[in-house]
Amino acid sequence: MHLSSLTLAACVATFAAAWPAMSASAAPAAREQRLDVMPSDNRFGVQWWLQAVAAGNTGAAGFTAAWSRSTGAPASGSGPVVAVLDSGITNHPELDARRLPGYDFVSDANYAADGNGRDNDPTDPGDAISGAERAAQPAVFGGCPDAPFSSWHGTVIAGQVAAVSNNGEGVAAANWNGRFLPVRVAGKCGAAVADIVAGLRWAAGLPVAGVPLNPTPARLIVLGYGAPESCDAASPVPEVAAVARQYIDALAEVRAAGALVIAAAGNLRGAVARPASCAGAFAVTALNREGYKANYASFGPQVALATPGGDMAAGNTCDAELADAGIVSTGNLGETGVGEAGYVAASGSSFAGPAVAGAAALMLAVNPALTVAQLAEGLTRSARPHVQVPVLGECSLGQRPGRCSCTTRTCGAGLLDADQALAYAAAPASYAAPAAAPVMLADSRIQACALKLGPLPPSPGASEPVPPPAPAPDGGGGGGGGGALHPHALIGLLLSCGLLALSRDRHMRR
Template identity: 25%
Template sequence: MTAMVIIDDVNGWDFAWDDNDPSDTDAICGGHGTHTSGTIGAVGDNGIGVTGINWDVRIMPLKIFRKYLLIFCSASSSDIISAIEYASMMGVRVSNNSYGSTSYSQAEYDAIQASRSVFVAAAGNDGANTDVSPQYPSAYGLDNIISVAAADDDDLLASFSNYGTASVDLAAPGVGILSTLPGDTYDLYDGTSMASPHVVGVAGLLLSQDPSLTVNEMKWRILNGADPKGLPVLTEGRLNADNSLGFGLALPDVTVILTPLGPTTVSQGDTINYNIALTNNTAFSETVEARVFVQLPDGSIVDLEGPGTFTVPGGGTIDQDFSKVVPAGVDTGVYTLFGQVQSADSFDEDPVDYEVAP
């Protein structure tokens, strides 16, 4: 990622016009950002307007759209990438991305992968199967993307919504969504753009419940909390905030701990030693899948151990020591090792950062 120098960005940034005023002022763009922001975080219980998923949340407005030729509203790929990289630089944990295109961009793919954040993306409004006719960024297929279709009040797929059992993860309300608009006004909008901020809001609730959640833990809880509705998406389900939050009310059935057995600042050729322990928090034997992987500075992932299947006795712990040599020629930077364990009803990760020094 290229280092950015942006001054006076206290209120976010407008990447389309390259200034520090991200206000939603282009009428042709329809107050899109303000509407999605209201769904995420409009203050509740104050007798004013609407209520967002979160009542106390910080939103960083990063504007990428602008009007063209007086009648068009569009965003350039370079502005999208700049906004993603800026959000990553500022430590954003979750982002809403209510836009799309049929054009694949390797640079956008790389920026999203390197962001190490939950990247929630609208699936699109063409009524198309994106397994066959992909729309991006929702269909990039990255582990940190959650692709969202729109459902109506009857929990049916909205007539306009894109879908796909491989490329779309779940649905969320996206028809007749009342939310905020510029000028202290409100209106009803339809679209997968209105569905995705519901998912972002739930991700925010999960982080308020447990700020230590990893990207994969948040995604697992959101997807596995979905209510089954027979929809043509990966989970077949519609977002359910209560179910997702319910996973945080108790320990996962089986938890994983990755313990370094030596320094975490290393150089090429050094040996990394660590222990992986799986603990069964139930009274019954559990069969789980476990693995160890490393996330590289560019966000890509390489498996180090597994995945493998293990049986952990009720109330018991199994553990094993591992060693890996830091390859010659590996880039310097921060590499995150993850221990991961999952079953049909449980998911847990434990990350540890290693720094490869010159």
């Protein structure tokens, strides 16, 4: 049937006359959505961990959505301080304006590499160990892991939490208005327990003998060092029990002072390292870009939350199918000593912690009155369900310790959701997490990996006892990126069985 031109004209006229009333009645049903906020930094395109949750990026924390609520401008007063307990800091144009006066707690001059012990200069001189140093001082460096290049680990962490953002250059940070406090606790061959404990207490504003009080106490403390021993104060091994008591006591003091300690779970594909496994720490494990466990990441019931820490190729099974490009952040281009400021790609559970700290800093910007307990509750209650990869099986120590499906028994409450964490911060008493189903993944790449890994072990039960950790020689992650990224930035420490030969009072990067 065809309408004549006269009939069509009449219909158009009738519709035009009716349109105002129709549009007015329809308007209330129209719905608008918040738009994601995108920074102008020219390397933001490779910072997938900050970008929207989407196909191929299902592990991301969704900071672009969170930034529509807050980019970190404090609702009142000054923004929260994030302390970076790490290897120290190097000068960088993205960090210098955001850096607060810190402190160097490395007490042994052999490991400090700056000519002295503790002082008020947290500069990182590099943590590489040369063959000549090892030969000249075998008692000092003989048990240390190989470290031909300096990691500049603290500079990488600082960029994740506080790099100058939305300035058209470099990288963005989780908090565009971040302030960080560099607290150097590690040098060559890792960190001494006594130095970590002193750094924790000082960062939170507590007194430390022989050191001036910290004038800018931190609300958030990021710690990326640890050791595979347990945090059991009742351990029959006196040294393990003594260290556990030191950590537990210090963490309790720090929490009472109002600071949340966000600690890396470890990179041994085994049980959670101390001090992340200690009561009072907020332990974080690392995922890959798609949201299942990163190959190297340690896991267990002590983990509170999971978020990407990068999962770069490191010569491991399934790297060709499942590796990602790592976490891009600020760095230094010196191979052993300090060089030019630059950018690096990194992988490790150390780099999951700063994302959680960044989200927590945004929460405090929205609501500075949040307590430590509320920060922890908000981060976990707002978490998204763990991504499931059934053909790879559930994470299980000694059976499926690499890339695998996380559960609330192994990787905490779920995946960091920065946007929902800010929704909680705005109204803790009335917050209700939105209903969400877990993402299920099973494409051809994952299927190919499953064939390489072989038959699945029995699924671990909720009451299954946790077996002792079994460190794997291919358990680490890390590596330099291509293009303008420094080729020697192998940030994620490749921890292996050699770590167990270290003296028990030193902790390594996680």
